[in-house]
Amino acid sequence: MTLPKVRVPYLLLLPGFAFLFTFFILPIINLAQTSTQTPVKGGDTGQYEQTFAFGNYITAFTENKEQFARSFIFATFSTVLALAIAYPLAYAIAFKAGKFKNILLVLVVAPFFTSFLLRTIAWKQILGEEGFVVPGLRSLHIISQQTTLTSTSFAVVAGMTYNFLPFMTLPLYASLERIDPRTIEAAGDLYANGITAFRRVTVPLSMPGVVAGTLLTFIPAAGDYVNAAILGSPTSKMVGNVIESRYFKIVDYPTAAALSFTLMAAILILVTLYIRKAGTEELV
Amino acid sequence: MSSDAISARGDLRLTRITKSYGDFKAVDDLTLTIPKGSFFALLGPSGCGKTTTLRMVAGLEEPTVGSIHLGDTDITTTRPYQRPINTVFQNYALFPHLTIFENIAFGLRRRGIKDVKEQVDKVLNLVELPHLAGRKPTQLSGGQQQRIALARAIVNRPALLLLDEPLGALDLKLRRQMQIELKWIQREVGLTFVHVTHDQEEAMTMADTIAVMNEGKIEQMGSPADLYDNPETAFVANFLGQSNLIKGKIDGNDGDNLIVDLFGQKISMPKKRSHAVDTSLYAGIRPEKFRISLLGTAVKGNTLTGGRIEDVSYIGVSTQYVVAMPWGQELMVFEQNDDGVPPFDKGDEVLISWEPSFTFGLRGDEDIEAGTEVNPEELEGE
Numbered sequence: 001m002t003l004p005k006v007r008v009p010y011l012l013l014l015p016g017f018a019f020l021f022t023f024f025i026l027p028i029i030n031l032a033q034t035s036t037q038t039p040v041k042g043g044d045t046g047q048y049e050q051t052f053a054f055g056n057y058i059t060a061f062t063e064n065k066e067q068f069a070r071s072f073i074f075a076t077f078s079t080v081l082a083l084a085i086a087y088p089l090a091y092a093i094a095f096k097a098g099k100f101k102n103i104l105l106v107l108v109v110a111p112f113f114t115s116f117l118l119r120t121i122a123w124k125q126i127l128g129e130e131g132f133v134v135p136g137l138r139s140l141h142i143i144s145q146q147t148t149l150t151s152t153s154f155a156v157v158a159g160m161t162y163n164f165l166p167f168m169t170l171p172l173y174a175s176l177e178r179i180d181p182r183t184i185e186a187a188g189d190l191y192a193n194g195i196t197a198f199r200r201v202t203v204p205l206s207m208p209g210v211v212a213g214t215l216l217t218f219i220p221a222a223g224d225y226v227n228a229a230i231l232g233s234p235t236s237k238m239v240g241n242v243i244e245s246r247y248f249k250i251v252d253y254p255t256a257a258a259l260s261f262t263l264m265a266a267i268l269i270l271v272t273l274y275i276r277k278a279g280t281e282e283l284v
Numbered sequence: 285m286s287s288d289a290i291s292a293r294g295d296l297r298l299t300r301i302t303k304s305y306g307d308f309k310a311v312d313d314l315t316l317t318i319p320k321g322s323f324f325a326l327l328g329p330s331g332c333g334k335t336t337t338l339r340m341v342a343g344l345e346e347p348t349v350g351s352i353h354l355g356d357t358d359i360t361t362t363r364p365y366q367r368p369i370n371t372v373f374q375n376y377a378l379f380p381h382l383t384i385f386e387n388i389a390f391g392l393r394r395r396g397i398k399d400v401k402e403q404v405d406k407v408l409n410l411v412e413l414p415h416l417a418g419r420k421p422t423q424l425s426g427g428q429q430q431r432i433a434l435a436r437a438i439v440n441r442p443a444l445l446l447l448d449e450p451l452g453a454l455d456l457k458l459r460r461q462m463q464i465e466l467k468w469i470q471r472e473v474g475l476t477f478v479h480v481t482h483d484q485e486e487a488m489t490m491a492d493t494i495a496v497m498n499e500g501k502i503e504q505m506g507s508p509a510d511l512y513d514n515p516e517t518a519f520v521a522n523f524l525g526q527s528n529l530i531k532g533k534i535d536g537n538d539g540d541n542l543i544v545d546l547f548g549q550k551i552s553m554p555k556k557r558s559h560a561v562d563t564s565l566y567a568g569i570r571p572e573k574f575r576i577s578l579l580g581t582a583v584k585g586n587t588l589t590g591g592r593i594e595d596v597s598y599i600g601v602s603t604q605y606v607v608a609m610p611w612g613q614e615l616m617v618f619e620q621n622d623d624g625v626p627p628f629d630k631g632d633e634v635l636i637s638w639e640p641s642f643t644f645g646l647r648g649d650e651d652i653e654a655g656t657e658v659n660p661e662e663l664e665g666e
Contacts, residue, residue, distance in 0.1 A: 182377035185344055188364040189371045190391035190436070197365075200390075204381045 035257035046251040053254070060258040064242050068266070071238040074153070074228075075221035078160035082168040082217050083210065085161070090172035090209070091202075095181070108169050116163060120230045123159045124150055127231070151233035159227040167216040175209025176202075211278045215271060222267055239263050289362045293443045294355025295319050296341065296476065301350035303336050303500075310336040312500035314350070318478060318493075320443075323470050325479045325491035329523070329655075333500040334480045338446050341478065342371050354443055365394070370437035371446040375453060376429045378421035384408075384432055385417040391440040407439040410469065427458045434466070438473055447479040451486060463489045484524045488512070496520050498655070512570075514644050516559045521568050521646065522655035528574070528615045529566040529652045534558075541640065547611040551586040553643035564648025571616040573642040576605060576634050583637040591615070593632045603627045607636060 036056060037048035061068070093104045111119060127133055127149040137143045149155050179202065187197035225240025232238075239259060246256035296318040303311040311333040318324045326334040339345040341352060343364035351360045359367055370391065378387050388404045397403070408414040411431040421429060430450060437445055450466070451459045467490045470477045481487050487494050488508040495505040496519070504511060504520045512524050521527035535545040541552040544567055551567065558565060576591075577583050594614060595606035598621075605617040605628065617636065619627075628634060 180375070180377060182373050182375065183379055185364075186371070186373055186377040186379070187390070188344075189342060189369075190440070191365045191394035192390070193363070193365050196394065201379060201381075205379075207381075 031257045031260060034253050035261055037254045046253070048253060056254050056258045057262060060255045061262055063255075064239060064259060067237050067239045067242050068263075070153075070236065071222050071240065071263070072266070072270075074157055074160060074238060075218050075224075077157045078164060078221050079168075079214050079218045081157070081161040082165050083214060086165060086168040086172050086213065087206075087210075090169050090176050093173055094176035094179075105173070108166050108173075111163075111166060117226065117230075120159055120163065120226055123155070123162065124230055127155050127158070150231065151236075153232070153236045155231035156228050156236050156238075159231045160221050160224060163224075163227065164217040164221055167220075168213040171212035171216065172206065172209040175206045175212075179205045207278065211275065215274075219267055219271065223263060289354070289357055289359050289366050290368050292354040292357035292359065292368055293320070296444055296478070297353040298337070298341070299351045299353070301337070301340065301347045301352070303333070303340060303345060304348045309500050311340070311347075314500070314502060316495060316502065316505075318444075318476065320476055321474060322493055323467065323477045323479065323491050325481060325487035325494045326497055327481055327484060327487040327494050327523075328497035329482055332497040334482075334497045335448060337497070338371075338448055338478065338480045341444070342369055342446055343367050368443040369446060370440050370442040370444075371448060372430075372433045372437050372450045374448045374450070376421075376433035378429060378433060378436070380421050382420075383417065384413075384419050384421065384424070387421065387432060388436045388439050390436065395440075403439055407435045410438075410472070411435045426454055427462065430454060430462060434469070438469070438475065441473070442475065444476045444478060447477060449481055450479070451481075451483075459486070466490055488524070496523060498523075513642075514557055515568065516646070517654070518566065518646055518650040518652050519655035521644070522653075526571055526616055528569050528571060529646065529650075530569075530613065530615075531648070532565055532567050533648075534560065534563040534565060542645070544645070546588065547609075549588050551588070551643070552640045553586075553645060554641055557641075557643065558645030560645050560647050562648065566646040566648060566650060566652060568644040568646055569638055569642060571604070572602075572618040572620075573638050574615070574617040575637045576607070576617055576619060576628060577637065578628075579633045579635055581635070583635065585637050585639050586643065587635055587637045589635045591634045591636050593628050593630050593634060596627055596630055598627060607634060 033050060034048070036050065036052045036054055038051045038053045038056075040047040040049050089108075093101055093108075097104050125131055129135075129148065134143070134147075134149055138145055138147075143149075183205070184197055184201055187201045188194075192200060223240050225238060225244050228236055228238045228241050229244070232241075243256045243259050243263075246252045246259065298314055298316040301311055301314045301316075302309060314333075314337065326337060328334045336345060340347050343359070343362060343366075346361060351358055353359065354368070379390065382390070385404055385408075388407060389400045392400045392403060404417070405414065408417060411434060413428060413431055413435075416424060416428065416432070421432070424432065430453075434450070447466075451462050454462060463486055466477075470490075479487070479491060492507065493505065494508055494511055496503045496511065498519050504516045511520060515521040515524065515527070518527075518529060521529065530546050532544045532546040532551075534542050535550065536543040537555075538552060540555050542555050542558055544551050544553060544565065546567060553567065575583065576593075579589070588609065590610040591607040593605055594608045597604040600621070602618045602620050605619065607615045607617055609615060615636065621627075
């Protein structure tokens, strides 16, 4: 059987399109419809009808401003922390690890061998009373005898930082590894000391990795609810937790849908601004 | 020391430099002086230690033993950024995120020089690429990148400019053009150039002095003509051009000449061109120095009879012959096609003659294959 050549690419794209249409486009449309519905008068719990109530968005946002703010603050903190931890790590793997390079890369992705949930629950143990962190910090008088770490904002940020660290490390490693070490030598040859060479050559050349890594960390972190649910307290709830409880506990679908859309829009705007600022040129 | 180093000027002196990697000596007890203002070439096959030597001068490697002086200043352990030395890297190593202008300005800005714009423009004019100042390195051709790499180094007016196989990535025609241009630029700016290459033609075209390196040591150093006309070792004889090396025995004296017996045929050669240590020697003659005549022709100078043309290759300006000699050796002979005489044919019985003063003599215990081919294992580490 011979096919006209022009049709081949479309045929190859077909399964992907079909998948995206069924499992992304249709649910998004459905979600959009749900977000402007109101409860059926006199109906059962969970019965809603389409009334194009765009006011849902305003109510949803004003009622959960605090959680929105917290989502973005936590996401920012964990992104910055992950970058601070991942950059030296990726740098060491790319330039200093020698024959241990592959072993270290496997160790970076090793957490993926266990489920995300299990690892987050493990952090509850690590930061708990019976773990070694709290007694250790207490004996060093860094925290007082009464202070606990579980059910705090600190625990949520720590958990998110840990969980998204590989997503930061891998793109950073990829872009650092691509740097020709001779360009760094050339900087030294041209009167730049170690720090200047790092600032003027290594950092700018690793920007694509920094941008990719921060996006891959920030976006899922802003929408995350697992870390806040397991490691946080009612006062450290994020938008993700609100959406989760609106859907599954209160059965308030329109608010949950409106919150989801608001979150998506907010992330989209922030990411666009960030890429503009970081310079799209650096991404190629 | 470091603050003085940046303003050091003068001859570059390497004193008893050794660089070891475990048991392997990349550079072995090397002593070398490169005079200020010269165009100096380090020539050798891959793995001979020439790049390691260059990296030690640049400060990118530290010698295991020995010292490096620039003028009177000891720069052996000075950090690269504190040396008045700049390098044109093998693959140029231009900064891909900076414009051509900023690439060239990089060194000037690090040293806090004021008239950056003026100096960058000047050097861009020197390499004839002022219109590319705003481009990024990836938008340039190989030849243009090469020139920018050169401009980025010479704009700093270093005491020493190091060129690491600078033309290796260019095609043949562009390479020839850049060779002439580099030589011109060197005269124009008056800086000391140290050029590392494995291409003997490139070294001979550009350098005033060539040091031929092999296995971490200098085999011979001199002007291109010295090295070509009077090589001291089989390695140099074979690595620079081609040589016919014929085994012989010194059979007496005749004034300033030696009488040498080559498989029963007597020839003479100047005494001072012999590097033999005893009576055994290899007589060396370059292929273009030979003349071929049909058997029975009267000829002057040294003569070897009993040859038979084994192969003929006509290559335009010259014809290359392979002549089989009675003792089983095949000699290379290049004849200019300038006398209207039709080439000899395969199977012709011929005699070979040459001017005695062209002969050079090598030690009889030399490996006459040295320098004829590159051992792939030696490529590692380069």
